[in-house]
Amino acid sequence: MRDVAVVAFAQSKHERRIEGYNEIEMMMPVVGELWERTGLSANTVGFTCSGSTDFLAGQAFSFVTILDAIGPWPPISESHVEADGAWALYEAWVKLQMGEIDSALIYSYGKSSPGDLPKVLTTQLEPYVTAPLWPDAVSIAGLQARALLDSGKATEADLAEVAVRSRGNAKANPKAQLAGDFTVEQILAEPYLANPLRKHDCPPITDGAAAMIIAAGDLARELCERPAWIRGIDHRVEAHALGVRDLTDSPSTRLAGQKAGVGDGKIDIAELHAPFTHQELILADALGLGDDVAVNPSGGALAANPVMAAGLIRIGEAAERITAGGADRAVAHATSGPCLQQNLVCVLEGEG
Amino acid sequence: MAKQLAAIVGIGQTNHTATRGDVSIAGLVREAAQRALADAEMTWDDIDAVVVGKAPDFFEGVMMPELYLADALGCVGKPLLRVHTAGSVGGSTAIVAASLVQAGIHERVLTVAFEKQSESEAMWALSLPMPFSPPLVAGAGGFFAPHIRAYMHRSGAPPHIGCLVALKDRQNALKNPYAHLHEHDVTFEKIEESIMLWDPIRYSETCPSSDGAAALVISNEAGGDANGNAAWILGTAMRSEPTMFAGRDAVNPLAGQQCADDVFAQAGIKDRRAEIDVAEIYVPFSWYEPMWMENLGFAAQGEGWKMTEEGATAMDGDLPINPSGGVLSTNPIGASGMIRFAESAMQVRGQAGEHQIDGAKTALGHAYGGGSQFFAMWVVSGNKPG
Amino acid sequence: MGIDLTTIPALADVEPVRSTKTPLHLDYEYTAGAASSRFLRAVKEKKLMGQRCPKCGKVYLPPRGACPTDGVPTTDEVELPHTGTVTTFCVVNVPFHGQQMEIPYVSANVLVDGADLPLFGLIQEMPAHDVRMGLRVEAVWKDDDELETSLENIKWWRPTGEPDADPSTYEGQM
Numbered sequence: 001m002r003d004v005a006v007v008a009f010a011q012s013k014h015e016r017r018i019e020g021y022n023e024i025e026m027m028m029p030v031v032g033e034l035w036e037r038t039g040l041s042a043n044t045v046g047f048t049c050s051g052s053t054d055f056l057a058g059q060a061f062s063f064v065t066i067l068d069a070i071g072p073w074p075p076i077s078e079s080h081v082e083a084d085g086a087w088a089l090y091e092a093w094v095k096l097q098m099g100e101i102d103s104a105l106i107y108s109y110g111k112s113s114p115g116d117l118p119k120v121l122t123t124q125l126e127p128y129v130t131a132p133l134w135p136d137a138v139s140i141a142g143l144q145a146r147a148l149l150d151s152g153k154a155t156e157a158d159l160a161e162v163a164v165r166s167r168g169n170a171k172a173n174p175k176a177q178l179a180g181d182f183t184v185e186q187i188l189a190e191p192y193l194a195n196p197l198r199k200h201d202c203p204p205i206t207d208g209a210a211a212m213i214i215a216a217g218d219l220a221r222e223l224c225e226r227p228a229w230i231r232g233i234d235h236r237v238e239a240h241a242l243g244v245r246d247l248t249d250s251p252s253t254r255l256a257g258q259k260a261g262v263g264d265g266k267i268d269i270a271e272l273h274a275p276f277t278h279q280e281l282i283l284a285d286a287l288g289l290g291d292d293v294a295v296n297p298s299g300g301a302l303a304a305n306p307v308m309a310a311g312l313i314r315i316g317e318a319a320e321r322i323t324a325g326g327a328d329r330a331v332a333h334a335t336s337g338p339c340l341q342q343n344l345v346c347v348l349e350g351e352g
Numbered sequence: 353m354a355k356q357l358a359a360i361v362g363i364g365q366t367n368h369t370a371t372r373g374d375v376s377i378a379g380l381v382r383e384a385a386q387r388a389l390a391d392a393e394m395t396w397d398d399i400d401a402v403v404v405g406k407a408p409d410f411f412e413g414v415m416m417p418e419l420y421l422a423d424a425l426g427c428v429g430k431p432l433l434r435v436h437t438a439g440s441v442g443g444s445t446a447i448v449a450a451s452l453v454q455a456g457i458h459e460r461v462l463t464v465a466f467e468k469q470s471e472s473e474a475m476w477a478l479s480l481p482m483p484f485s486p487p488l489v490a491g492a493g494g495f496f497a498p499h500i501r502a503y504m505h506r507s508g509a510p511p512h513i514g515c516l517v518a519l520k521d522r523q524n525a526l527k528n529p530y531a532h533l534h535e536h537d538v539t540f541e542k543i544e545e546s547i548m549l550w551d552p553i554r555y556s557e558t559c560p561s562s563d564g565a566a567a568l569v570i571s572n573e574a575g576g577d578a579n580g581n582a583a584w585i586l587g588t589a590m591r592s593e594p595t596m597f598a599g600r601d602a603v604n605p606l607a608g609q610q611c612a613d614d615v616f617a618q619a620g621i622k623d624r625r626a627e628i629d630v631a632e633i634y635v636p637f638s639w640y641e642p643m644w645m646e647n648l649g650f651a652a653q654g655e656g657w658k659m660t661e662e663g664a665t666a667m668d669g670d671l672p673i674n675p676s677g678g679v680l681s682t683n684p685i686g687a688s689g690m691i692r693f694a695e696s697a698m699q700v701r702g703q704a705g706e707h708q709i710d711g712a713k714t715a716l717g718h719a720y721g722g723g724s725q726f727f728a729m730w731v732v733s734g735n736k737p738g
Numbered sequence: 739m740g741i742d743l744t745t746i747p748a749l750a751d752v753e754p755v756r757s758t759k760t761p762l763h764l765d766y767e768y769t770a771g772a773a774s775s776r777f778l779r780a781v782k783e784k785k786l787m788g789q790r791c792p793k794c795g796k797v798y799l800p801p802r803g804a805c806p807t808d809g810v811p812t813t814d815e816v817e818l819p820h821t822g823t824v825t826t827f828c829v830v831n832v833p834f835h836g837q838q839m840e841i842p843y844v845s846a847n848v849l850v851d852g853a854d855l856p857l858f859g860l861i862q863e864m865p866a867h868d869v870r871m872g873l874r875v876e877a878v879w880k881d882d883d884e885l886e887t888s889l890e891n892i893k894w895w896r897p898t899g900e901p902d903a904d905p906s907t908y909e910g911q912m
Binding site for chain 2: 053054055060061063064065067068071072073074075076077078079080081082083087090091094095097098099100120121123124125126127128131234235236237238239240241244251252255336337338341342
């Protein structure tokens with residue numbers, strides 16, 4: 001494979017509702033920051049790929065107005081995935097592997113505030129017999145959490161510990177929406193939201209955007225003093241119906257992790273796209289992460305969860321830590337679909 | 353690392369019609385996918401990854417339906433990617449699938465594009481009440497009609513050209529068993545007398561609204577060699593420009609010109625009209641045939657309509673356009689671009705049946721979308737390059 | 739290709755379900771955004787406020803907040819007159835969802851004087867077959883007490899009676 005690295009990453013400040021700004025005004029400054037830092041532009045970057053979804057915006061072809069604002073003139077080579085930006089990164093990485101271009105812009109955005117997010121996500125379910133029952137996204141996650149607890153693999157206190165650590169880590173993340181000091185006891189004393197999930201086990205509803213530049217070989221070294229090299233990236237999907245899979249495990253994450261080479265060396269940090277606390281435990285287990293791995297130093301999706309950008313942000317957060325020198329080898333993960341149906345794993349390394 | 357060869361070794365499409373009430377969405381995509389697998393003499397197990405494309409999810413009322421389709425498309429444990437680039441999506445999806453092979457990541461990729469417009473209401477999906485913008489445009493026809501008028505004004509094309517295109521495509525569709533419209537009694541007079549929906553666009557010069565899917569199996573070089581009758585990919589290109597901007601030429605968009613320049617350069621084609629044997633072009637309104645002839649460089653500026661008038665674009669012309677009947681006869685939106693790509697490959701493999709162009713060896717597949725700002729194209733050949 | 743249901747005895751007498759209906763109702767609260775908000779507030783005051791790109795100098799009406807060719811925010815506000823030129827148009831003979839107009843009617847691209855991109859508008863107060871490229875038109879506004887923060891404040895455009903515009907003034911802006 002060709003050497004390709006994340007050379008720049010930017011994200012908006014994440015908020016429950018970005019007042020007064022539409023998706024364009026939320027996305028543009030983030031992309032603008034990358035142009036400023038790299039000296040690249042919409043026309044000099046080799047490829048552009050974005051990730052978003054119409055159901056979040058409540059509008060068909062919603063990605064078009066954002067692309068228009070990026071200034072694709074003269075015409076650019078460009079594509080869009082109806083998925084988290086992590087899959088846009090994958091498509092761009094594939095393009096660079098073909099060897100004809102050396103750089104790509106990836107961007108994604110999620111303005112979750114216009115609609116009723118848990119209900120919007122219901123429309124992701126099988127449409128003939130499941131979606132008509134209108135199970136909301138939090139209740140579906142609750143089913144998975146219950147299965148995990150009943151399997152004996154985790155306790156409610158384990159879930160609370162994930163929340164305490166994530167929100168604590170988020171205190172050092174200036175972009176985070178939710179941060180603070182909590183204790184396991186405090187959390188366990190709170191009422192259930194969707195038994196066995198409490199409010200603290202769930203992600204916030206977030207408006208936010210993120211963008212990334214990747215580059216190959218010498219260009220990457222030119223653009224960044226310590227690029228975060230993508231040593232492996234792979235994604236896998238599972239069956240859709242919740243009844244036909246073991247919700248307490250994530251075989252697709254395990255397989256993607258193996259393909260991406262997670263086990264080929266020591267992992268310093270992991271950024272896992274686990275919107276719900278119990279999902280972090282399932283993912284860490286599937287990736288075989290030991291106790292010495294710092295999981296979600298950014299606070300993860302529990303600190304800010306802009307749907308369709310939260311996965312790309314995990315990769316960006318991991319890359320930034322490598323670039324800053326705080327980590328040599330990191331694993332980043334993105335998820336999509338109900339109960340971790342689809343998972344992407346990316347292994348990043350600093351040089352030397 | 354150099355780009356690797358990729359080839360189309362399996363092609364399938366559904367029978368297209370206004371409402372495929374006999375199948376679910378999963379049933380529809382499986383129909384196309386299974387036909388592609390059968391054509392490739394493969395099973396689900398032979399496939400490394402699946403790439404799905406479709407236009408807005410509101411058409412079916414299902415958010416990211418590829419997640420629900422993972423089981424039906426045999427994806428469990430495999431990579432599944434979903435592309436959405438407006439009306440050009442069927443083409444872009446095939447290009448993304450090809451790139452997975454060309455980059456050396458996978459050996460065999462299945463790609464599927466579909467639209468089941470009958471599951472929801474297309475008019476609802478495209479006209480969700482949006483504040484801040486009054487509903488004046490009156491649908492896609494209302495958007496494109498002014499551009500067609502501008503083309504007619506600019507080129508001096510006689511008004512009957514659009515009817516000629518419609519007659520040709522509807523007659524070609526009679527030779528294509530999968531086509532949605534089979535108008536056995538179509539005549540020039542009937543088309544000319546049909547109601548002016550969006551003047552200058554007549555009813556019979558517009559595409560239907562279809563349910564349908566198309567699928568391709570794209571293989572690496574070894575698989576193409578083993579197949580023995582593969583369509584080799586000589587070039588792929590995608591280009592986008594803004595929807596609207598001051599001075600934009602919506603009749604002859606620069607993105608389309610540059611996309612064509614790129615794909616023909618990759619394919620080593622110099623004299624486009626002489627070297628391309630047949631083309632499947634995205635023509636949802638009849639006048640887009642002459643417009644795209646110019647945009648693609650098959651005709652000089654203002655001369656595209658002459659190709660239509662002279663019969664150059666007919667089945668027996670020197671550059672047959674849309675022998676399948678084209679989008680004018682079949683339009684499952686998200687799949688329409690992939691059908692163009694698939695039909696171009698069918699032609700160079702000699703498997704187009706009654707609408708086969710004799711001896712076709714090199715073909716262009718073309719798709720566009722949005723307000724003519726998104727383009728996707730490929731050139732395929734029955735001869736292995738190199 | 740399909741499954742032969744007659745081979746499953748338990749389904750022998752079962753009528754297949756041909757379709758199900760699942761009504762989908764989702765509410766969204768849209769944010770106009772800073773640029774559109776300024777435009778819509780002005781439109782309520784019967785003013786047409788375009789925005790000029792600081793790089794290329796082109797004036798966009800309505801403004802989207804960004805220049806589509808330069809990718810930068812459009813910050814300068816420009817007040818534009820209520821007159822313009824029909825660059826191209828179509829005559830609509832088809833009733834469509836939510837439409838309140840009597841057919842046929844003319845949907846036109848109107849290049850407002852001083853703007854560099856036409857906007858969609860209806861042409862009224864003249865026969866549809868007399869509408870032509872280059873026709874000079876002016877905005878017909880709703881009554882003052884009906885004005886809202888919406889471009890629908892312009893009911894339609896009507897001919898000004900001036901001579902047609904020279905093609906060179908609009909041909910690059912269709």
